[in-house]
Amino acid sequence: MRIEEDVIIIGAGSAGLTSALYLARTKFKFAIFEKEMVGGKLNIITQIDNYPGFPSIDGFSLILNMKKQVEALGVKISKELIKGINKNEEGFEIVCENNTYLTKSLIIATGSTTKKLGIINEDKFVGKGISYCAVCDGFFYKNKEVVVFANERKGYLEATYLSNLVSKLYLVSDKNDDDYEGNLTNLKKMNNVEFLSPFKIKEFIGVDGLEAVKIQNLENNDEKILEVSGCFPFTGDIPSNYIFNQLGLDQNRGFIKANFNMETNVPGVFVAGDIVDKPLRQIVTACGDGATAATSAIKYLNKLKK
Ligand SMILES: Cc1cc2nc3c(=O)[nH]c(=O)nc-3n(C[C@H](O)[C@H](O)[C@H](O)COP(=O)(O)OP(=O)(O)OC[C@H]3O[C@@H](n4cnc5c(N)ncnc54)[C@H](O)[C@@H]3O)c2cc1C
Incomplete structure (x- = not known):
């Protein structure tokens, strides 16, 4: 027709x-x-x-x-x-x-x-530990440990929302200087938020769902494994x-x-x-x-x- x-x-x-x-x-x-x-x-x-x-x-x-x-x-x-x-x-x-x-x-x-990171296991764990919307899925991580990867305003806003729900939030960022309207400063004041910068996410680890996130320091290449239930990547x-x-x-x-x-x-x-x-x-x-x-x-x- x-x-x-x-x-x-x-x-x-x-x-x-x-x-x-x-x-x-x-x-x-x-x-x-x-x-x-x-x-x-x-x-x-x-x-x-x-x-x-x-x-x-x-x-x-x-x-x-x-x-x-x-x-x-x-x-x-x-x-x-x-x-x-x-x-x-x-x-x-x-x-x-x-x-x-x-x-x-x-x-x-x-x-x-939302843009994806395009790294190992990302697609496999979407809905099984990886989410791009804190407001939609944050509730599933209540009192659990999560990683938020953020390097811009939207990510900081989502991290702020999550920080009031989860027991521990690792805020991983590949830059240190973009503190839009003080959102980053406020997050750093929260006692359940640990800020890790400059790091990138290298790998999502797990079998049927996300169990840990491997991150890498961009200055000295050191790697860390964060055992978490969820990860929220926000890169634009x-x-x-x-x-x-x-x-x-x-x-x-x-x-x-x-x-x-x-x-x-x-x-x-x-x-x-x-x-x-x-x-x-x-x-x-x-x-x-x-x-x-x-x-x-x-x-x-x-x-x-x-
Ligand atoms: C977490 C978050 C918090 C925010 N908080 C605020 C806030 O507090 N205050 C504020 O002012 N703004 C906020 N924003 C920004 C605000 O939501 C957006 O700027 C605004 O909603 C954009 O409206 P839009 O109509 O342009 O796009 P959208 O809301 O993205 O709507 C576009 C629509 O087009 C549809 N569409 C896409 N492609 C097609 C297609 N091919 N055929 C048919 N339909 C299609 C989509 O399904 C969608 O429904 C926030 C955004 C996010 C993500």
């Missing part, structure tokens, strides 16, 4: 849902597709203290509010796995498992995912850009470049949220991008009609 839309939004995180909110108040026909869970990363955030209007709220409640708000305007969020996008003379063809959608314009709001995010490769979008390390109107170098393609090449990836900036991208898409469609 081929279905025609004016705009297709890919991704129903905070960025995509905000674009939907703005488009739902116009005459344009649009669809919003989500491959996993509506809300994206909000699903894993236990406490948000920096979203205006909500002094403190958990991610799930914020999603419910956002979802209710768009659904009240008649928006239906469709579960679709997008397999590819082709550009043609009329616009874009979005190829999903069962349907092909034709659209005049596109808002990419696909966010990002990977942009979810794999389906857009054929579009020829300008990128920086896989994050899509846009001007302040959220327009990309390809006419008709707009971006919003964590997938954008930008300095601050937060809910409030994702929502701001979503609103701007929708407004730009509306202007683009109005021009096409003339």
Whole structure:
């Protein structure tokens, strides 16, 4: 079945849902597709203290509010796995498992995912001792010993969350100097946190699940084995850009470049949220991008009609 839309939004995180909110108040026909869970990363955030209007709220409640708000305007969020996008003379063809959608314009709001370390046994022990989300899996390590590998803000935040649950936390880092907003200093003050730097993780050891983590000192190559039940590696995010490769979008390390109107170098393609090449990836900036991208898409469609 081929279905025609004016705009297709890919991704129903905070960025995509905000674009939907703005488009739902116009005459344009649009669809919003989500491959996993509506809300994206909000699903894993236990406490948000920096979203205006909500002094403190958990991610799930914020999603419910956002979802209710768009659904009240008649928006239906469709579960679709997008397999590819082709550009043609009329616009874009979005190829999903069962349907092909034709659209005049596109808002990419696909966010990002966590980067893996790519070392021995990592894939084997995911879910059996290795996790990339403290908030999702931290509870399983309550009163146990864990390693957190962190060298950036997100990792320090996750380590802070875990330090309140576990009996002992080894904070392993390959650098010493990136103390974002004092998170590292605060962690060093916790009496159950031992800081090991500069070290890298060399190997995950175990039979059916993780039993220990081998780390190596980057200055003298000395190795240590830490016997732990869990390991949480945090080394940054990977942009979810794999389906857009054929579009020829300008990128920086896989994050899509846009001007302040959220327009990309390809006419008709707009971006919003964590997938954008930008300095601050937060809910409030994702929502701001979503609103701007929708407004730009509306202007683009109005021009096409003339
Ligand atoms: C642990 C953690 C704590 C955080 N804490 C805060 C905080 O306190 N305050 C704050 O402001 N920000 C915080 N952030 C950052 C914030 O969560 C993100 O900046 C924001 O949620 C990004 O929204 P987004 O819509 O761009 O992306 P996402 O939330 O990643 O949503 C993208 C959506 O697109 C979907 N998608 C991807 N590819 C496809 C595809 N091919 N087809 C269909 N759908 C697709 C994904 O499944 C996902 O649902 C935190 C992030 C993390 C990881």
